[in-house]
Amino acid sequence: METIEQLKVHYQWRLEEEENLRKLSEFGAKYQQEWIGRLYSYLANFPDTSKYLPNEQVRERHNDKLKKWFVALFAAAHDAEYLRRLYRIGEVHVQIGLPPHYVSASMNFTRQFIYDKLAHEPNLPIALDQAVASVNKILDLNLDVMTGSFREEELKFYLASGRIQRFMIETMRRGLWLVDLFIIAAFAVAGLFLMLWIGYEMVLVATGKTTLEHGAIMIMGSVLILYAISELLNEEIRHLRGAALGLKVFIAVALAAVIRKILILSLEPGRTTELIVLAGLTISLAATHWLIIHAENKTAPFK
Ligand code: HEM
Incomplete structure (x- = not known):
């Protein structure tokens, strides 16, 4: 952990910085509410803010x-106590x-x-470029200390483990990454085959080997499955980028599969019982989907 003096040296913090920021104290107080x-x-645009x-x-x-x-960005004394508070914020975020x-x-x-407000402030007590330079330093220092807690937490975990554990953690991490990559490749290949299949179904309709009604329903069913694959592919890519897996998408995929089955069965006479069972399944899946969306919206305070 660096001391405030070390950090100030690294950020080429001069006395001017302290003075500039203090002169902007009123500015800070004026814009806190709008900010x-x-x-x-x-x-609110971040998917997991409500979590x-x-x-x-x-809130x-x-x-x-x-x-x-x-x-405090502007008004506080940027001393050891200020640094302690920044470490504390970082720790709370890690927790x-x-x-x-x-x-x-x-x-x-x-x-x-802040840039935007400074640029349009009519009575700035200091030159704009000086204000921007000092604001940049204090924001960078804040970010450095706050995100430093995340790095330290990771490092602590890593260093606390022995050599064999570290090796296992690394191997598992790489292994999981490969599994995710394989799933994406598999979905992409399945999507490609399905597009070829839809093309084949269109040829069957065009050449008269399938009736128009039958062909249209089969194509709609296949497009639904293609849509499901594309949703799963998107979700897997999001997951690979670090997002949590969403339950919603799996319900949507199950819905697509059941609707496809209903479309196909609707072409065959005498399948009423199966159709009724599938209709019940569709309603319960749709209700589950609605409940998940409803629960997500309820816990999102900004929507
Ligand atoms: C510029 C970025 C941010 C700053 C400066 C900041 C600042 C703070 C501060 C000062 C605290 C209180 C720490 C303490 O208890 O001593 C805190 C806590 C917390 N922060 Fe942030 N925060 C930032 C971003 C975020 C974001 C983006 C989220 C969530 C989406 C978040 C969620 C929280 C939560 C949940 C707490 C604990 C609140 C409580 O239960 O008291 N923060 N943050």
Whole structure:
């Protein structure tokens, strides 16, 4: 862990930085409310925000702390106590399992927000380029310390394990990555075969080997399965990029498969019982799908 003095040397922090930021204290106080509102609207676009800020109570607590953090960017003495508070924020984020990506993106948003406001502020107490330079340093220092906690946490886990455990962790990590890659390749090949199959079904209709009604229904069924494969492929790619697997997509795929079966059976006479069973299955899958979406929306405070 670096001391505040070491960090200041690394960031070429001069006395001017302290003075510049202090002169911008009023600016910080003036825009804290607008910043927080805009940041939360921005965070609403992240798929898992509601997981980390699950209810109004946590959100309000965070809201309050964020405003203090924003004001302190300019007004606080940037000393050992300030650094301790930044480490604490990093630790809390690690404890709730917040991906560091969220913090980096929020910091980028904050930087853009401050630039924009500084550029349009009529009575800036210092030159714009000086203000921007000092703001950049304090934001970079914040980001460095906050995301440092995530790196330290990973490192602690890694160093705490023995050589054999480290080897096993690495092998498993690579193995899982290969499995994910294989699943993506398998889905892609299946999608390709299905496209060829749909083409074949179209040829059958065009050459009169299948009736138009039968052909159209078969093609619709195959397109549904293609849609399901594309959804699974998208979900797997998202998972490979670090997102959690979504249950919704599997229900949607099951729905597509059942609807396809219904389409095919509807062509055959005397299959009423099976059709009734499949209709029941469709309704329960649709209800499950709705319940998942409803639960997700309910826990998303920004929607
Ligand atoms: C610029 C980025 C951010 C800053 C400066 C920041 C700041 C803070 C601060 C000051 C605390 C209080 C730490 C303490 O208890 O001492 C905190 C806690 C927390 N942060 Fe952040 N945060 C940021 C981004 C985020 C994001 C993007 C999320 C979630 C999407 C998040 C979720 C939380 C949660 C859930 C807590 C614990 C709240 C509680 O239960 O009291 N933070 N953060």
